[in-house]
Every structure is written in C-alpha cells, then in structure tokens.
Amino acid sequence: MQWMDIMDDSYRLRIFLFVSVSRILRVLVTIRKTHSRPKKRQKISTVIADVWQRTGRLFTTVMLCACLLAIAIPAHSATRTYYRAIHEFGYYQGIGDTPELACIDMLNSRELEYDYEYFGDWASYDGIIDVPPVPYDHCTGVVWFSGIACLYSTKPVNGENVGCSHVGKILEEEESWYSIRIEPESGMPESPEILVSTEPGQSSNGLVVRVYDDDGSLVPDVDIRLEVNVKENSGGHQHHSDDRPRGNVGGFNPTPYIITNNTGTDGYKFRFRAPVIAGDHKISATCVSTACVQEGPDEVWVGIKNLVDIENGPHHVLIGTTLSHIDNHYLTKEAKAVLLELAYRYKMLSFPFNPVLHVNDASLERGGVFDLDQNWLSPHHEHRRGTEVDIRANLQVGAIPESDFEEFKELAKELKIDPLFERKWDKLTGAEITGHRHFHLRLKR
Ligand SMILES: [Zn+2]
Numbered sequence: 001m002q003w004m005d006i007m008d009d010s011y012r013l014r015i016f017l018f019v020s021v022s023r024i025l026r027v028l029v030t031i032r033k034t035h036s037r038p039k040k041r042q043k044i045s046t047v048i049a050d051v052w053q054r055t056g057r058l059f060t061t062v063m064l065c066a067c068l069l070a071i072a073i074p075a076h077s078a079t080r081t082y083y084r085a086i087h088e089f090g091y092y093q094g095i096g097d098t099p100e101l102a103c104i105d106m107l108n109s110r111e112l113e114y115d116y117e118y119f120g121d122w123a124s125y126d127g128i129i130d131v132p133p134v135p136y137d138h139c140t141g142v143v144w145f146s147g148i149a150c151l152y153s154t155k156p157v158n159g160e161n162v163g164c165s166h167v168g169k170i171l172e173e174e175e176s177w178y179s180i181r182i183e184p185e186s187g188m189p190e191s192p193e194i195l196v197s198t199e200p201g202q203s204s205n206g207l208v209v210r211v212y213d214d215d216g217s218l219v220p221d222v223d224i225r226l227e228v229n230v231k232e233n234s235g236g237h238q239h240h241s242d243d244r245p246r247g248n249v250g251g252f253n254p255t256p257y258i259i260t261n262n263t264g265t266d267g268y269k270f271r272f273r274a275p276v277i278a279g280d281h282k283i284s285a286t287c288v289s290t291a292c293v294q295e296g297p298d299e300v301w302v303g304i305k306n307l308v309d310i311e312n313g314p315h316h317v318l319i320g321t322t323l324s325h326i327d328n329h330y331l332t333k334e335a336k337a338v339l340l341e342l343a344y345r346y347k348m349l350s351f352p353f354n355p356v357l358h359v360n361d362a363s364l365e366r367g368g369v370f371d372l373d374q375n376w377l378s379p380h381h382e383h384r385r386g387t388e389v390d391i392r393a394n395l396q397v398g399a400i401p402e403s404d405f406e407e408f409k410e411l412a413k414e415l416k417i418d419p420l421f422e423r424k425w426d427k428l429t430g431a432e433i434t435g436h437r438h439f440h441l442r443l444k445r
C-alpha cells in the first residue's frame with residue numbers, strides 16, 4: 001500500500017501536532033466567544049467562531065481519523081510466508097488426471113511418510129506465488145493444497161510422464177519489521193539519495209550492508225543480496241543498451257553485479273567498483289530468507305567532479321556535438337582557462353584575419369570513456385578527465401591552415417600544452433582520411 005509508505009513516523013508526528021494545535025485553537029475561540037468583548041471585537045470573534053463551527057469540526061474529525069489510522073497501520077512492514085521446499089523429484093503415472101491432482105495425490109501420500117521440515121532449503125513467496133529456483137526447468141506450475149506447495153511440470157518429461165518436484169509446507173506467516181541499509185563504513189552518505197561517489201574505473205570507499213529490527217538494533221547473520229543497475233541515459237550518454245557496463249559489487253556468481261552473502265556479526269562489507277563509463281548506479285539490497293525493506297540512500301554517482309562547460313566564446317566555436325553525446329565540451333576549470341588563453345593568443349597572432357579555434361570533443365559532462373560509436377568502448381584516445389580537447393585542422397571550414405601549424409604548436413608549447421597532430425589512414429586503400437586531421441591538445445600543465 002502506498003499509504004503505508006508515506007506514513008512514516010515524521011508524518012504521524014506532524015498530523016498529531018496539527019490536530020493538537022487545531023484543538024487548542026478551538027478551545028481558545030470558544031473561550032473568546034463566551035467572554036464577550038466590546039462590539040467591534042466581539043464581531044470578529046463571532047465570525048471566527050462561526051467559520052470554525054462550520055468547517056472546524058469536520059476538518060478535525062478527518063484529521064483525527066487520519067492520525068489514528070496512521071498509528072494503527074505499521075510503516076515499513078512486509079508480510080512474507082515461508083515454506084520449506086523439498087528437493088524430491090517424483091513421477092506420476094496413472095494417479096490424478098492432471099498435474100495438479102497428481103501433486104495432491106503425491107502430497108497426500110508423502111505427508112504421512114515424511115516430516116517436511118527436515119528437508120531442503122528455505123524459500124519464500126510474497127503475495128503472488130514467487131517460486132524459488134528449481135533444479136528442473138520443466139517444473140513450472142505450482143499448486144497449493146492444505147497449506148502445502150507443490151510444483152508440477154506443464155511439459156512432458158520422459159515421454160508421457162509428468163514430473164512433480166519441490167513440494168513444500170508453509171511453516172509460518174510473519175510480519176517483518178526489518179530494514180536493510182547500505183552505509184559508508186566511515187562518515188556519512190553523500191546526500192539523502194547518493195551513498196557515495198567514485199571516479200570511472202575506480203573503487204568506492206568502503207560500504208557496509210546492515211539489517212536492523214524495528215528498534216534499530218542490528219540483526220546479525222542475515223543472508224542478503226545486492227544487485228547493481230545503471231540508469232539509462234545517465235552520465236552524459238544519451239543512448240542505452242542492455243550491455244551497458246554497470247558497477248561491480250565484488251561477487252563472482254552468477255554475475256559480478258549480483259551477489260549474495262551473509263551479514264555476519266557486523267554487516268557485510270564491500271566496495272563498489274565503478275565501470276569506466278560515467279553514470280548513475282543504484283544498488284538494490286534485499287534479504288534472502290526474511291522480509292525487509294531497503295532504506296536510506298542507494299545511489300552511486302560515477303564520474304569526474306567539477307568539470308565545466310567550455311561554452312562558446314569570442315575566440316572559439318564549439319563543434320562536434322551529436323545526439324548521443326550532447327554535452328561533449330567539458331573540461332576542468334584549469335584546462336578551460338588554458339584553452340581560452342590559447343584561443344585568444346591564436347586570434348591575436350593571426351591578426352588581421354582573426355580566426356577562431358574550432359573546438360571539437362573535450363570530455364563528456366562527467367568524464368569517463370567517451371564512446372564515439374555508442375558501444376561503451378573507447379575509440380577516443382584520452383578525453384576522460386576533462387584535460388584534453390581536439391582542435392579542427394582538417395582543411396575544412398574553420399580549421400587551422402597548414403601554413404599556421406608550426407606557429408600554433410609554438411603558441412601551445414608556450415602555454416605548456418602538449419599539441420599532438422593526429423592523422424588517420426584508410427586501412428584498405430592506404431589513403432589518408434584528411435577529415436580526421438586535428439590537434440589533440442593535452443591541456444594539463
Ligand atoms: Zn556514450
């Protein structure tokens with residue numbers, strides 16, 4: 001219920017205060033009404049009392065009901081039912097007309113023979129039937145009979161036979177008040193939403209997953225599961241595919257971005273290893289064998305901080321923006337200052353023609369791999385930290401003319417810029433792709 005989610009303690013407190021204040025006001029108005037004053041003032045108090053009479057009672061009643069309801073409904077509760085699954089596998093033939101009936105037949109006979117609680121692993125379902133992983137992929141159906149779960153096959157197995165496996169018995173239904181939180185090992189989360197930030201390709205500071213009960217006490221030895229997902233179109237990449245790299249939480253199976261582990265006595269410690277692509281990641285934490293609700297920040301911000309947009313200026317123009325990478329002109333503050341100085345000097349040098357530098361790709365808004373081909377790989381050498389930029393030098397409009405190359409390089413070197421003239425040749429024909437020519441400037445001093 002949405003209601004339960006929004007009715008946390010602070011809401012309840014606010015409603016309680018609101019109702020209390022309303023009631024006090026009402027008493028004050030009543031006192032004022034009964035102790036008449038001179039005519040003018042009496043009129044005002046009468047009007048207030050009259051409005052209160054018309055609206056106040058109803059309002060107070062509604063708020064009081066809401067308050068009582070909020071107190072009555074527990075926040076952050078989740079009901080789960082547990083049953084113990086039995087990894088037995090049976091065939092039925094000639095018993096029951098359908099798989100469901102066969103299961104019931106099997107369960108009836110087995111219930112007499114076995115104590116279910118001795119077998120198998122814990123499993124749970126949550127409202128709708130969420131069947132646990134089954135060892136046999138043909139066991140796809142489920143039926144409940146006298147509180148017993150039975151998985152059955154909807155596909156034939158071994159010719160005409162139909163398999164039935166994974167029977168289980170409901171052991172308990174309980175309401176959990178546990179919460180699960182991911183917290184920095186030391187210090188505070190970066191914000192109410194962001195847990196921690198890290199640079200592309202780097203590991204975050206230490207994080208720890210802990211489970212708490214309703215009183216805020218640590219619950220030890222809880223099996224937990226972490227899964228990392230990356231937000232589409234985040235980090236300056238206006239493109240998405242399922243193979244977009246996501247952060248790694250250090251596990252091995254089945255994938256590095258999903259792990260299960262135990263919290264032990266003091267929580268499960270891990271580090272978030274960022275992919276080389278900037279972006280927003282979300283770590284979902286769940287409890288494997290008990291119900292809990294994730295609380296607190298769950299996002300990891302991956303990128304280079306404090307990059308600034310170069311923006312157009314009097315001595316340069318920005319080129320090379322694409323729909324997939326709209327913000328492709330980001331640099332560190334220092335690198336931007338050096339570039340602007342270079343553009344200014346270049347313009348002065350070539351007086352009276354006043355050329356402007358045509359500034360192509362720098363870094364994406366949060367740095368990281370700049371995948372020109374939208375494939376999460378890097379054909380763009382460097383351009384990851386806001387310290388390199390490409391300048392057009394390809395014989396096209398606005399390009400630095402070849403006759404000025406040497407002077408341009410000298411200018412760059414005066415500013416301690418490393419100017420690399422980059423060229424590319426067609427692999428088949430061997431001819432130069434002249435459109436590729438550019439100066440790749442390393443602006444870092
Ligand atoms: Zn991209």
Ligand SMILES: [Zn+2]
Nearest residue numbers: 381389390440
């Ligand atoms: Zn470059």
